[in-house]
Amino acid sequence: MIMVGFLALILLIPLAFVQNLIEERSERKNEVVKEVGEKWGSSIYFYGPILKIPYTDPNSKTYKYAYLFPEQLDNQTTVETKPLNRSIYDATVYTAEMNFKGSYIKPDFDLHNIPAGYVHWDKATILIQTTNLKSIKDQVDITFNGQKHTFEPIYNSNSGYEALETPYIDLSGSALFPAAFQFKIKYNGSELIKMVPIGKTTEMSMKSNWHSPSFTGNFLPNDKTKVITDNGFSAKWKVLHINRAFSQQYFKTLPDLSKYAFGVNFVVPVDEYQKNERVSKYGFLVIGLTFLTFFLIQAISKIRVHIFQYFMIGIALVMFYTLLIAITEHSSFRLAYVISGIAVVIMITLYSFSILKNRKFPALIGTSLSALYLFIYIIIQMENYALLVGSIGLFIILGLVMYLSRKIDWNSN
Structure with a gap:
């Protein structure tokens, strides 16, 4: 014995x-999956669109920016997943088409003691902080108050994120507000999609052929609208301004709101x-x-x-x-x-x-x-x-x- x-x-x-x-x-597989994901497209983090209005500080006479979040932000996202094969390993990737629409109200600079003459309405832009710029599949155009503007890529050194920004938009006319917008953006990506609910009311709906989504982030979808089957899933989120602890206007700096983001992780539940x-x-x-x-x-x-x-x-x-x-x-x-x-x-x-x-x-x-x-x-x-x-x-x-x-x-x- x-x-x-x-x-x-x-x-x-x-x-x-x-x-x-x-x-x-297993580590070898993860390395291959990560490499395939980086070449096809990495995770998506979306923070925008943000109305960026320059002004001159009446005290320091320096050039600064005001950042205005939408009053209403609606997003409809469709995600099509597929496997990519390399050697003996399979990586799950996706193509996501995100459609946005919403509106802005006119910011009140008087509340911050900024005279109207110090606001440069003619040099306003629209900013989007995101990741995975290399995998955007089409030109990104935004229709703002009926006029089309094309986003250009920039690097935001303050946040460390890649970004898209329009050329100058002239907002001198007071009749421009409330200002409506709409645009769409198409990504190749992998693993994750997350979005910051910057609208005073943010609504998001997502449909996909992925059968095992992991809902992640600071907000979960409405249980009544969530449907998961072997053929895919659909879900809807609604986030009100009272649900998150940040305001709709920021002056001088744009805050990092990544901790408030929510979305879906396209994970394999238990791999081999x-x-x-x-x-x-x-x-x-x-x-x-x-x-x-x-x-x-x-x-x-x-x-x-x-x-x-x-x-x-x-x-x-x-x-x-x-x-x-x-x-x-x-x-x-x-x-x-x-x-x-x-x-x-x-x-x-x-x-x-x-x-x-x-x-x-x-x-x-x-x-x-x-x-x-x-x-x-x-x-x-x-x-x-x-x-x-x-x-x-x-x-x-x-x-x-x-x-x-x-x-x-x-x-x-």
């Missing part, structure tokens, strides 16, 4: 190497490497229960099993995990699990025939090992009930072992 227990502990070493192999392959990692955590359990089965058979039948034979069986059990990760990379996890499980069960069962010299005990071992692998497969498919089902299953196994070993006379063995 001491030697078998010590051998089970020794087999934790190759089992740890297998887990390191799974981690290494995560499943392999979860299975490998049950490796010691499989080895221990298999050794226990052989030991009980040895105690009941008086057939001697050499420690070297235990070692061979243990190595075969460890090989299950290397087969599983290798086959998974070229097929599905389910098929890899079936092939690896059948291969190991057949190998150990046939080896048992040569050790135990009969058919009854090898058949018992093959059946027990098959049931154990099936039990583990069922557990890893569960998320909410994995711990509960696993604990109940182990309790039943312990009870079965206690029942089968109740009549063994340990003093005579």
